Amino acid sequence: MPTKPSTTVKSGASLVKSSASTDKSGAPLVVKTTTASVAELAKDTSQSAPLTDKKSKSITSLRGFKDVLPDEQGYWDKIESVVKSVASAYGFGKIRLPIAEATPLFERGVGKETDIVGKEMFTFLDQGNTRMTLRPEGTAPAVRAYIEHGMLNQPQPVKLWYLEQFFRHERPQAGRYRQFWQAGFEVIGSNDPVLDAQLIVLGVGIFKQLGIEVSTQLNSIGMPAERRQYITDLTKYFKSHSKKLGELDLKRLAKNPLRILDSKEPAVVELKKDAPNIISYLDPESKAHFMKVIEYLDAAEIQYNLDSSLVRGLDYYTRTVFEFMVPNPIEGESPITLGGGGRYDGLVELLGGRANTPGVGLAIGIERLILAVKQAKSIPASELEQPVDVFFCQLGEAARRQGLKIFEKLRASGLNLGEAFSKGSLKAQLETADKFKAPFALILGQKEVLDGTIILRDMDAGAQEILDVEKIQSVVIKRLHDLKTKSAK
RNA sequence: GCGGCUAUAGCUCAAUGGUAGAGCACCGGGUUGUGGUCCCGGCUACACGGGUUCAAUUCCCGUUAGUCGCCCCA
Numbered sequence: 251m252p253t254k255p256s257t258t259v260k261s262g263a264s265l266v267k268s269s270a271s272t273d274k275s276g277a278p279l280v281v282k283t284t285t286a287s288v289a290e291l292a293k294d295t296s297q298s299a300p301l302t303d304k305k306s307k308s309i310t311s312l313r314g315f316k317d318v319l320p321d322e323q324g325y326w327d328k329i330e331s332v333v334k335s336v337a338s339a340y341g342f343g344k345i346r347l348p349i350a351e352a353t354p355l356f357e358r359g360v361g362k363e364t365d366i367v368g369k370e371m372f373t374f375l376d377q378g379n380t381r382m383t384l385r386p387e388g389t390a391p392a393v394r395a396y397i398e399h400g401m402l403n404q405p406q407p408v409k410l411w412y413l414e415q416f417f418r419h420e421r422p423q424a425g426r427y428r429q430f431w432q433a434g435f436e437v438i439g440s441n442d443p444v445l446d447a448q449l450i451v452l453g454v455g456i457f458k459q460l461g462i463e464v465s466t467q468l469n470s471i472g473m474p475a476e477r478r479q480y481i482t483d484l485t486k487y488f489k490s491h492s493k494k495l496g497e498l499d500l501k502r503l504a505k506n507p508l509r510i511l512d513s514k515e516p517a518v519v520e521l522k523k524d525a526p527n528i529i530s531y532l533d534p535e536s537k538a539h540f541m542k543v544i545e546y547l548d549a550a551e552i553q554y555n556l557d558s559s560l561v562r563g564l565d566y567y568t569r570t571v572f573e574f575m576v577p578n579p580i581e582g583e584s585p586i587t588l589g590g591g592g593r594y595d596g597l598v599e600l601l602g603g604r605a606n607t608p609g610v611g612l613a614i615g616i617e618r619l620i621l622a623v624k625q626a627k628s629i630p631a632s633e634l635e636q637p638v639d640v641f642f643c644q645l646g647e648a649a650r651r652q653g654l655k656i657f658e659k660l661r662a663s664g665l666n667l668g669e670a671f672s673k674g675s676l677k678a679q680l681e682t683a684d685k686f687k688a689p690f691a692l693i694l695g696q697k698e699v700l701d702g703t704i705i706l707r708d709m710d711a712g713a714q715e716i717l718d719v720e721k722i723q724s725v726v727i728k729r730l731h732d733l734k735t736k737s738a739k
Numbered sequence: 740g741c742g743g744c745u746a747u748a749g750c751u752c753a754a755u756g757g758u759a760g761a762g763c764a765c766c767g768g769g770u771u772g773u774g775g776u777c778c779c780g781g782c783u784a785c786a787c788g789g790g791u792u793c794a795a796u797u798c799c800c801g802u803u804a805g806u807c808g809c810c811c812c813a
Contacts, residue, residue: 387813693773
């Protein structure tokens, strides 16, 4: 919708102003309006305004916590509906997860040594001294729910999806906030590689439906035992070249050697070419699993890049890992990762569930997705705007009163209505109708109230017809239909 | 957490060591009955704190916030 709320609460001054105008427009509802009382009210507001303390500090949103304003909702609605329809098409059940969890869920599940848990969680003690955390990701909570509700007694695998906010205390950046939304898909209870592949197909499908081309990076990081050996050798290799490493990469090598693989240092990029490759450390079973994933992706005709340096920052991943990214959002800018996921075959057991309960999941970052969608301009404006079918104008007190009733009747018949009941002049109302891009306006004045009629104005043509007020629903619906078929041609 | 850049009205931007203008937006008016063009009027800002100075929105420092990059990740 093209309009913005007229009062933005940012400063103390505008706060006072907005409440004053509300009083004014609300008054006629309560009091039987006389010219005297309106004049008095007007006097009141003009007196209270100068009392505003200009120096008063305004409270703004927290760092990294954003308002999503009406003019952005089109993107959110569109994405939500795509995610939802894809989820149901693939047989996922929706789950709504609590916003906070017991802190150990993430310490154990995601890994104490990860950056997410180590330094990015919003963790606090509640009044009862319980350590709780605003969820930084969804997989551990989803798995917790799977265990807690005995979902192992349902047909396996259990497929869950969610679209929820998560929290990480990071420095905000483009497409990165402290409160952010993710669409997540979890498939728990089967280790069949076909599920890994299908989840990637699903992810690519979501992006495709939103008009976004992503490239899919794919890797297998094996099971923990295989990875351990790899990490040992990788560390050994890079240590032997430690002179070429910068401070940061040395730190990574000491703390989390896998991370050195996504270093952007030219020297490291060069060294990586001869570094041990994770794939050759996979045992036959993991290797066969990975091969199957690849075969299924080929069968589904999904493009992917094998990237043996793709490692992910959460400890629970096993075997398949993948990422979706927009390679070149803008000329010269670095790629944006829109989503990613992987297999987590040990997580259920780690969180106290039955041993040998595998799982695989996918998460998509909604704010980043919106960034990409905006960039690609892939959603037509008509889908992003909230259409107003007909704008209701009223003139005079009698028309305003009857208008309220007529408005309700029209609303009940499923029309999207615009109105400016708080405005008096027809001019102002038609101006507003114009700003809402309403194709039609209904005009109810004194005369029409007496005659039992109402004027229907075609806003583009400027033509008007006088209708029997009892018949407006059907006529308005018909005119809208005519307009749509006409513009479709 | 680290580094670069930035901070003037709701938005986009000016100017200025002597406290600020425009365009758009918003509100009202130009006939208490007709919008998209036009005319008139109105509202709204120097992020915060300190320093230098007779005087700071302007120069300096700090804080905060935004933004970009790093780290990390979605």
